[in-house]
Amino acid sequence: MRGKATLRDVAERAGCSITTSSNILQGRSHLYKEAMVQRVLSAAQELGYRPNSVARSLARRRTATIGVALDPHHTRLTHNFYAHDVLDGILAYLEPRNYDIRLITPRTSDPATVWRRIDNGSIDGVILVAPVMGSPLLEWQHYSTLPIVAVGSTLPEEYLLSQVDIDNDAAMAALTEWVLQQGHRAIGFIKGHPLHWSAHQRERAFRRVMEQHGVPIREEWILQGDYGSESGALAAEQLLRLPERPTAVIAANDEMAVGVTQTCRALEIPIPDVLSVAGFDDSYWVQRMGFQLTTVQHDRYQVGYLAAQILLHQIETGETRPQRMLLPGTLVVRRTVALAHALAALPTPPTALITEGGSRQ
Amino acid sequence: MRGKATLRDVAERAGCSITTSSNILQGRSHLYKEAMVQRVLSAAQELGYRPNSVARSLARRRTATIGVALDPHHTRLTHNFYAHDVLDGILAYLEPRNYDIRLITPRTSDPATVWRRIDNGSIDGVILVAPVMGSPLLEWQHYSTLPIVAVGSTLPEEYLLSQVDIDNDAAMAALTEWVLQQGHRAIGFIKGHPLHWSAHQRERAFRRVMEQHGVPIREEWILQGDYGSESGALAAEQLLRLPERPTAVIAANDEMAVGVTQTCRALEIPIPDVLSVAGFDDSYWVQRMGFQLTTVQHDRYQVGYLAAQILLHQIETGETRPQRMLLPGTLVVRRTVALAHALAALPTPPTALITEGGSRQ
DNA sequence: CCTCTGCACAGAAACGCTTCTAAAACATCC
DNA sequence: GGATGTTTTAGAAGCGTTTCTGTGCAGAGG
Numbered sequence: 178m179r180g181k182a183t184l185r186d187v188a189e190r191a192g193c194s195i196t197t198s199s200n201i202l203q204g205r206s207h208l209y210k211e212a213m214v215q216r217v218l219s220a221a222q223e224l225g226y227r228p229n230s231v232a233r234s235l236a237r238r239r240t241a242t243i244g245v246a247l248d249p250h251h252t253r254l255t256h257n258f259y260a261h262d263v264l265d266g267i268l269a270y271l272e273p274r275n276y277d278i279r280l281i282t283p284r285t286s287d288p289a290t291v292w293r294r295i296d297n298g299s300i301d302g303v304i305l306v307a308p309v310m311g312s313p314l315l316e317w318q319h320y321s322t323l324p325i326v327a328v329g330s331t332l333p334e335e336y337l338l339s340q341v342d343i344d345n346d347a348a349m350a351a352l353t354e355w356v357l358q359q360g361h362r363a364i365g366f367i368k369g370h371p372l373h374w375s376a377h378q379r380e381r382a383f384r385r386v387m388e389q390h391g392v393p394i395r396e397e398w399i400l401q402g403d404y405g406s407e408s409g410a411l412a413a414e415q416l417l418r419l420p421e422r423p424t425a426v427i428a429a430n431d432e433m434a435v436g437v438t439q440t441c442r443a444l445e446i447p448i449p450d451v452l453s454v455a456g457f458d459d460s461y462w463v464q465r466m467g468f469q470l471t472t473v474q475h476d477r478y479q480v481g482y483l484a485a486q487i488l489l490h491q492i493e494t495g496e497t498r499p500q501r502m503l504l505p506g507t508l509v510v511r512r513t514v515a516l517a518h519a520l521a522a523l524p525t526p527p528t529a530l531i532t533e534g535g536s537r538q
Numbered sequence: 539m540r541g542k543a544t545l546r547d548v549a550e551r552a553g554c555s556i557t558t559s560s561n562i563l564q565g566r567s568h569l570y571k572e573a574m575v576q577r578v579l580s581a582a583q584e585l586g587y588r589p590n591s592v593a594r595s596l597a598r599r600r601t602a603t604i605g606v607a608l609d610p611h612h613t614r615l616t617h618n619f620y621a622h623d624v625l626d627g628i629l630a631y632l633e634p635r636n637y638d639i640r641l642i643t644p645r646t647s648d649p650a651t652v653w654r655r656i657d658n659g660s661i662d663g664v665i666l667v668a669p670v671m672g673s674p675l676l677e678w679q680h681y682s683t684l685p686i687v688a689v690g691s692t693l694p695e696e697y698l699l700s701q702v703d704i705d706n707d708a709a710m711a712a713l714t715e716w717v718l719q720q721g722h723r724a725i726g727f728i729k730g731h732p733l734h735w736s737a738h739q740r741e742r743a744f745r746r747v748m749e750q751h752g753v754p755i756r757e758e759w760i761l762q763g764d765y766g767s768e769s770g771a772l773a774a775e776q777l778l779r780l781p782e783r784p785t786a787v788i789a790a791n792d793e794m795a796v797g798v799t800q801t802c803r804a805l806e807i808p809i810p811d812v813l814s815v816a817g818f819d820d821s822y823w824v825q826r827m828g829f830q831l832t833t834v835q836h837d838r839y840q841v842g843y844l845a846a847q848i849l850l851h852q853i854e855t856g857e858t859r860p861q862r863m864l865l866p867g868t869l870v871v872r873r874t875v876a877l878a879h880a881l882a883a884l885p886t887p888p889t890a891l892i893t894e895g896g897s898r899q
Numbered sequence: 900c901c902t903c904t905g906c907a908c909a910g911a912a913a914c915g916c917t918t919c920t921a922a923a924a925c926a927t928c929c
Numbered sequence: 930g931g932a933t934g935t936t937t938t939a940g941a942a943g944c945g946t947t948t949c950t951g952t953g954c955a956g957a958g959g
Contacts, residue, residue, distance in 0.1 A: 197907090210907070
């Protein structure tokens with residue numbers, strides 16, 4: 178009997194109509210006399226009645242569920258730094274508002290299939306997590322009229338959808354400025370995955386600031402990575418085998434920066450005494466694992482939270498004009514970037530992953 | 539018009555009944571003449587018809603959705619190592635079978651509220667992720683008749699639910715054996731979070747093996763942790779300030795082991811030359827971040843995969859007898875555990891996080 | 900006494916699909 | 930040419946809600 182008591186059972190037991198039960202159980206009890214209200218409430222209680230959300234959704238044409246779609250490019254959720262934080266922010270906003278989350282992880286790149294899966298009436302709106310260039314998720318226009326918010330990718334306006342992301346440009350500019358302020362002039366850069374908009378935005382900001390300061394960019398110090406730590410390690414290897422080496426390298430994200438430190442350890446190049454390294458993202462695990470990485474912190478949780486907020490607003494008001502929201506990042510100065518002119522003065526220290534007193538500020 | 543074409547529209551356009559359209563679109567086209575089949579198919583195509591999954595669920599009394607409920611104790615998904623891998627495994631099994639996932643992250647510990655949220659007709663079954671002692675998720679018996687599988691916690695039989703987990707006991711026993719084989723007799727242990735069954739199972743295995751080998755357990759070397767890296771760092775601090783120190787310490791998980799290495803670095807105690815450290819779990823990030831931790835690897839992905847498989851089997855066959863499945867772990871020997879009798883012979887090396895040639899197989 | 904307003908409740912039509920049951924349409928056989 | 934079968938198709942009753950539209954019936958006002 179439990180779990181299957183229906184509204185009709187409640188009505189029967191309370192001796193009233195289904196309408197009455199429905200209204201009262203939805204909190205419209207001011208329409209009825211106290212006695213009726215009590216009868217219905219206790220009937221429901223006794224039967225252990227719980228409304229069937231599927232039937233409710235059908236009748237209301239609202240599911241109180243939003244979809245979170247991961248780009249098929251990010252095959253495994255596990256390895257996706259980004260998604261975890263964003264998901265937490267989304268959950269935090271949605272939970273108290275009684276919205277549920279449907280996780281959608283398409284394995285194909287065919288937009289028709291992907292969107293058939295997403296927009297089948299089971300959700301009221303969808304958050305696209307870090308769609309990359311060419312993602313089927315971005316082909317929504319022919320397949321769906323659902324409210325959509327994209328996070329983690331600052332897309333060109335043509336995509337006509339609401340976005341929440343961090344301000345990659347401003348944050349990378351600030352980081353580059355800071356590295357320059359430390360006196361570095363020979364600066365390398367490891368680029369992120371070429372399919373990510375953020376990779377291009379970060380690179381562009383780096384280049385612009387370098388130019389603004391009249392510091393020449395050496396193209397052989399600009400290396401392609403893919404946001405994975407191995408790519409960082411590889412890039413560092415190439416970089417460090419060059420006859421002329423930079424004194425600092427900025428990686429487009431923390432993971433690649435960790436890769437750089439691993440290569441440095443293997444080659445016995447102390448950080449930051451011989452090479453300064455900066456990352457981007459301030460990843461929880463990198464931080465947690467004790468790397469004292471100088472990086473840019475930004476609030477992914479907040480990105481998710483705001484995305485959920487914007488989406489719910491769109492759903493509830495019908496407002497569809499796309500809006501873009503860019504959150505600022507903040508520089509986090511730790512120990513992997515040293516003053517450039519201090520380099521010569523230091524004795525060669527033992528090969529440690531991180532020296533304890535490497536920088537000030 | 540798009541996204542709202544209904545079965546009736548299709549039927550009208552094809553000039554047939556709703557029944558006919560429904561049957562044909564569900565693949566029962568052998569019941570009809572080729573001409574009819576074609577007419578329906580192309581009508582659906584032209585209208586861009588997509589079945590409404592909510593209506594379908596209501597009619598079929600099946601939602602093709604399973605719930606994944608995280609214990610409220612694990613507040614943020616982000617910081618939950620375990621859930622990511624498991625979720626990936628679940629997704630991998632479910633995706634090709636056209637099941638969707640509803641993420642449920644209750645914020646309260648009241649079982650009635652939690653289960654009202656879970657079992658409201660919107661899912662066909664649920665996977666409980668790492669329920670801890672006293673979790674509202676475990677109070678299902680009064681609130682739900684849904685098929686349930688628990689993962690990540692090996693629960694006492696009384697809970698009467700299917701379980702998939704790793705064999706904590708056997709794996710920790712193997713690890714302890716191995717540390718003993720390296721000649722260590724003075725071995726410390728850092729316990730996991732006391733609300734996790736796994737913490738107790740791992741501790742028990744450690745103690746049993748020690749006893750079996752007639753090695754005395756020093757209670758002051760057994761410290762309480764909580765599976766977080768800080769707790770590992772703290773425990774290590776306590777341990778290393780003792781007048782008599784162990785030569786090896788086993789942490790009940792990798793994160794705490796990382797905490798130990800951080801304390802060691804701060805105190806300039808080389809690993810493994812002065813202290814050997816072993817972890818448990820072979821966490822992806824710990825591995826990825828370059829810690830060469832000796833640990834126990836187990837397949838969390840597989841746990842999720844199997845859990846999904848068992849759950850679907852239960853849903854589809856109605857079979858409800860709880861079954862338990864324990865997956866073996868495998869020892870992963872890296873560089874943080876050294877031979878005990880080699881200790882005295884080594885010179886004091888520089889304070890490195892990890893020495894490169896610390897151990898052999 | 901009769902209409903009018905307001906209150907307390909009920910009927911019934913959706914929502915979009917599945918599926919059981921049965922009815923036409925057509926062929927087969929003696 | 931009817932009894933019998935076999936396809937092929939349609940009708941209609943759900944599934945469990947919500948919600949629009951009423952309907953009695955009380956008391957108030959004329």
